[in-house]
Amino acid sequence: MxxxxxxxxxxxxxxxxxxxxxxxxxxxxxxxxxxxxxxxxxxxxxxxxxxxxxxxxxxxxxxxxxxxxxxxxxxxxxxxxxxxxxxxxxxxxxxxxxxxxxxxxxxxxxxxxxxxxxxxxxxxxxxxxxxxxxxxxxxxxxxxxxxxxxxxxxxxxxxxxxxxxxxxxxxxxxxxxxxxxxxxxxxxxxxxxxxxxxxxxxxxSRIDSAVDALIEEKAATVNDPEERSRLEELLGEIAIANxxxxxxxxxxxxxxxxxxxxxxxxxxxxxxxxxxxxxxxxxxxxxxxxxxxxxxxxxxxxxxxxxxxxxxxxxAASTLERSVDEAAAALTQLARSGISLDEITDRLVTEGVQLFADAADKLLAAVATKRAQVLGDRMDSQTITAHRALAEAVSAETETWRAKGLIRRLWARDAGVWTGADEAKWLGWLGSTAHGWSKLAEYQAFAADVKASGFTDVLLLGMGGSSLGPEVLAETFGQQPGWPKLRILDSTDPAQVRATEAAVTLATTLVIVSSKSGSTTEPNVMLAYFLDRLRQTVGDAAGSHVVAVTDPGSSLEKVAQRDGFRKIFHGEPTIGGRYSVLSPFGLVPAAAAGIDLKQFLTSADVMVHACGPDVPPAANPGVRLGLVLGLAAKAGRDKLTMLSSPALADFGAWAEQLVAESTGKNGKAIIPVDGEPLASPVLYGSDRVFVDLRLASDASATHDAEIAALEQAGHPVVRIVLRDRAGIAQEFFRFEIATAVAGAVLGINPFDQPDVEASKIKTRELTAAFEATGKLPAETPVATSESFDVFTDPKNAEALRAAGAGADPASWLKAHLARVKAGDYVALLAYVARNPAHIGTLQAMRLSVRAHRKVATCVGFGPRFLHSTGQAYKGGPDTGVVLQITADDHPDLAIPGQSASFGIVKAAQARGDFGVLSERGRRALRIHIKTDVTAGLAALAAAVDHALS
Incomplete structure (x- = not known):
């Protein structure tokens, strides 16, 4: 025994x-x-x-x-x-x-x-x-x-x-x-x-540990030896007495x-x-x-x-019922000494709950680590290098997020994680993959119908979140064998609309018009044009060539029902556009293009699980990325520079919108820099943080050395490696979580876009004026030449004249670019067709700016960027130096059923956007090309280079 x-x-x-x-x-x-x-x-x-x-x-x-x-x-x-x-x-x-x-x-x-x-x-x-x-x-x-x-x-x-x-x-x-x-x-x-x-x-035992500490503390202040002795006799007695x-x-x-x-x-x-x-x-x-x-x-x-x-x-002896009266006396004596056992036990319960939660955090972090090890390269890897001050700030904030259970609160849709406003209404994206699985059979049936119907092209008409996500899918996955080619149109530029039409065979094209509200100008005018062209091509079968993706009850749904569209897919109203790529707004075009949605959702879920509410911040890749981006921005490193493998290059355009529109408000922002080629560290200021998105197959010693040079120069670097292109699904969710977390760190609501509407209002005012008079309101340039007209607002004009601007456009460019200082960024915003030639010219322009001013550069095509980075340019900090580029459209292109043409709509959007920039006191200059657009851009690039030298 x-x-x-x-x-x-x-x-x-x-x-x-x-x-x-x-x-x-x-x-x-x-x-x-x-x-x-x-x-x-x-x-x-x-x-x-x-x-x-x-x-x-x-x-x-x-x-x-x-x-x-x-x-x-x-x-x-x-x-x-x-x-x-x-x-x-x-x-x-x-x-x-x-x-x-x-x-x-x-x-x-x-x-x-x-x-x-x-x-x-x-x-x-x-x-x-x-x-x-x-x-x-x-x-x-x-x-x-x-x-x-x-x-x-x-x-x-x-x-x-x-x-x-x-x-x-x-x-x-x-x-x-x-x-x-x-x-x-x-x-x-x-x-x-x-x-x-x-x-x-x-x-x-926890009671004795807590009580003994207070007894010893109190005894040290008692002068009477007998009283001190009576107190010390209670050491190690209270827990058993209780x-x-x-x-x-x-x-x-x-x-x-x-x-x-x-x-x-x-x-x-x-x-x-x-x-x-x-x-x-x-x-x-x-x-x-x-x-x-x-x-x-x-x-x-x-x-x-x-x-x-x-x-x-x-x-082994019966002791529990011995000396019970003495036990009661000990508790009475403790109370008389001024030590409250009730207060201690209440505190111990609170601490106990926290200790158990702390232990659960360690446990789940251990499981998350084991899961990642077992998954290996099935989960995109992420390594973060940061200088000491940022690393310490991230470590401290990671512990704050853990102790306060903020990732669990985020997943519980607690608006208090951010500003306590309407954030809870916009967190449907957390359940996107679950919803996608529930609708998988419907998507697969739709895909089979598209393939069986012999469509050669799928043309998606949309803006912002409705188009940028599908564009990443189209560019990253490419055309699937035996499936139609997915193309994206997100422009009102007449030349780009024509080029898109010329690239498809209308008789065998499926048009997907994608708009959450159904009231967005660009998708509506693009739909009006292509529905008219389809009617001219396939007659009464036009509606069967069109699919709508929109929120329930939208005006687009009514149009789709009226015109007999092939199918209507409903979005989730609690998902904002820029967070919608894993919802029907991304999955419908993916299905039509033959992308394996089962594989896609499986890949996405790997990151959903890794970033889940049960994964503590230190082991949670999305939270870690968000904390780095948010804290880096607070420390002045607010230029998120996206680098990528060529096959993944289009991801940056999607991330641009997500990050800029989510964080660029209330005078704060993380300014995304996409498409800027990697350079020597000497060309970068101390306002950068780099994210390098790379396919494992693209690993090279040269690239590793270039990234290592950035790290050695003190720049924070996040390296993300994908096993294959299917891993891009994981990155959509990682960046969504990271952006939400960064918004919380910055103290803003990452789900609204308060400054986007301002441009829309001004655009509507200008188009209304056109409807009334047949022309846009007259405007007077501050300088002119055979090639260019220059426009700006009175405040900017006064500042630039004081800096040397005169009668010729070159002097205005020189004075404008002279305003660029350390920590600024230069945004080249061109309302011209987005094609390889124009992209190449604007890239040369941005590289010249970077080489001479050593600042971050952004390139945006209008009106596309209005639904993307435009929010940050207007609502973020006054660190942007904007050069807007416009041009006449020859020939223009009519919009069926409307008096305004595509060129007029685009011009109104450009002028509306410039008007808001001016109202916000931004350093903005508009150069209007009067010649052929391609030649004019080349001449402008030369003028910019000269102005910087």
Whole structure:
């Protein structure tokens, strides 16, 4: 008879506060049951974290689980934990059977993140009870104020409960009352109360640790030796005294009539379980909290070291009901000394919840790390290099996000993560892939119909989020064999509209018009044009060549119904355009182009799981990227420079809109720099942060050396490597999470675009003037030549004249570009056709600016950029030096059913946008090309180069 087994004779069960896969599978638990009389097991996040993160014993199980299919980190953990709990429960099942269900339990706790949420606790406890599927399971529920009613509900449903985190006797009594009330309700429903078991886990050593510290602090201030001695006599006494009085409360409860009525029906008492029984103070006996708390109908759950110590030198004697009066006197004396035990126990509950949450964070981070290791290159990798100050700021903010549970709050759609405005209304994108899976069969049927119908081209008409995401898909994946080619039109430039029409065969073209609101000018005029052209080409079958993607009830939906469109796909109203690529706005054109949506969604979900609410910030790639971008911007590094493999180059245009439109407001912004070729570090100021997006197959020593040079020069660099092009789906979600996080860091709402509407208003005013008079309002240039007219507002004109601007456009260019200073960016905004020749000329122009001024450069084509970076140029900080470029359209192109032409609409948009820039006091100059556009751009590039020299 060992001391451990002898405890059974005193009516006390010993449970082990430990469980691990190898410990159970190798027979160690069974040995303790047989040799030492261990009659139960408890688990907690800290135990699992040490087992999973600190060893390789779970690696094979994780690998096997992921081979069945990827899953979230919490799902992966629960699979492992439930398997362990089931195996431990099976080992202890003979004890459960032999004791008639009185013992032999294994405990598994609900998420500590739910400790303050009654209903969520109940829901999770029910699920764990069902998934474990063992009668000798106890679900651990914290004894917080919200946890107590959860206990009553679960007991009323016949679910065994281990109520944890109990420190105060009054709370224990509330828990005991909840147990009794729950049993009464269960019995009233015809339940067999003899099948229900519960323990109330009363924590011990933590109380002594907290009280002893206050006693020692107070004793140090007492001058009277006798008074100091009386105080010091309480050291190491309070936790045991508190527990003994809790047991006295237990005895009183089971003597009551309510309990007797339940006992007559076979109910089992809710045993007090002594928890936290490992000795913290090394000057105390290592079996103190076992020796002093032995009594009938109790449980002592001990860590392995305490189990070993008691086996060696513990004393199994009835001690729990000894010296109870002295225990009460000790608590009275503590109160008289001015130390409030109630305040201490309340604090310990709060700290306990946080400690359990901290342990859960470590556990889930360990699982996330293991998941990433097993997935290997199936998950796009991310490495971040930052200088010391930024790295320290990121580390501190990472801990803040962890401690405050901000990523869980983000996923819970808590607007308080940002500004507390309407952010919660715009977080539907968090569930985009789940919605995509639910509609996969519909998308696949649509794709099959497109292919079977013989379409050779798919032409998407859209702007901003409706077009940039699909453009990335078209450029990254290319034309799929046997499928139509996906093309994007997002311009009102007449030449670009004509070029797009010439590139397709209208008779075999499927047009997708994509607009959330259905009221956006550009998609509507593009639709009017191509629907008219289709009618001229295929007659009454025109509608069957058009598909609409729009939010329910939009004006576009009404048009689609009226004109008999082939299909209408509904977007999710809670997803803003720039976050919509993983929604129908991206998936519909992807399906039509023959992109494998099952593979695409599977890839996206890899990052969704990696960035989920259950992944702590330090292990969460989207959060880490967002913290780096947000904190870098706050420190002055607000120019996000996108670098990429050629095959992934178009991703930057999508990221431009996401980042600029989300963060560029209230005088703040992360200014994205896309398409600027990588250069020597000497050409970059201290306002840059770089993201290098690269295919693994494009790795090269030369490129690595160039990136390393940036890092060595002190620039923050984020390296992201994709195994293949399908990984781009992961990057969409990574950057969406990162942008949302960066917005929170900057203290702005990343889901609105308050300055975009300002340009639309001015554009509508100008087009209304055209409708009324047949021409746009007259304007007077500040300088003119045969090639160019120059326009600006009076304030800018005054400043530039003072800087030397005169009668010729060259002097205005020189004065304008002379205003560029360190930390600025130059934006070249061209309202001309976006084609390779024009892109090349503007690239030469931007490189000249960078070489001479060593500032970030941005290139945008209008009106496309109005729905992208335009928000940041107007709403962000006054660090932009804008050169707007316009040109006459010869020939222009009529819009069917409207008096305004494409050229007039584009001109109104350009002038409207310039007007808002002027109102915001931006340094803006407009150069209007009067000659052939291509020749005029080349001449302007030469003029810019000359002005900079």
């Amino acid at each position: 060992t001391p451990l087994k002898a405890l059974q004779a005193q009516g006390q069960a010993v449970w082990l506060d430990f469980v691990a896969r190898g410990f159970v599978e190798k027979g160690d638990l069974a040995r303790l049951v047989a040799e030492d009389g261990v009659r139960g097991v408890t688990s907690n996040p800290s135990i699992f974290e040490k087992a999973i993160g600190g060893s390789s014993e779970y690696d094979d199980a994780i690998r096997a689980a992921l081979q069945e299919g990827d899953r979230s980190v919490v799902d992966l953990y629960e699979r492992l934990a439930i398997e362990d709990i089931q195996k431990a429960a099976d080992v202890l099942r003979p004890v459960y059977d032999a004791t008639g269900g009185a013992d032999g339990f294994v405990s598994l706790e609900v998420s500590p993140y739910l400790a303050l949420d009654t209903e969520a606790t109940v829901v999770e406890a029910r699920r764990l009870w069902r998934d474990v599927g063992r009668p000798n399971l106890m679900v651990k529920v914290p004894g917080t104020a919200p946890g107590v009613p959860a206990v009553q509900t679960l007991i009323s449903e016949g679910i065994n409960v281990n109520v944890t985190l109990l420190f105060a006797r009054r709370v224990y009594e509330e828990v005991a009352e909840a147990y009794i009330a729950g049993l009464e309700a269960f019995a009233a429903q015809g339940g067999d109360v003899s099948k229900v078991a519960s323990v109330a886990s009363f924590f011990v 527990a003994k009085l809790a047991y006295r409360s237990y005895k009183a409860l089971i003597a009551g009539d309510r309990w007797k009525a339940l006992a007559a029906k076979g109910a089992r008492p809710q045993r007090l379980l002594w928890a936290s029984t490992g000795t913290k103070n090394k000057s105390y006996s290592d079996v103190l909290y076992v020796d002093e708390l032995i009594g009938p109908d109790t449980v002592n759950t001990v860590p392995p070291a305490t189990l070993d110590a008691f086996r060696e030198h513990g004393t």
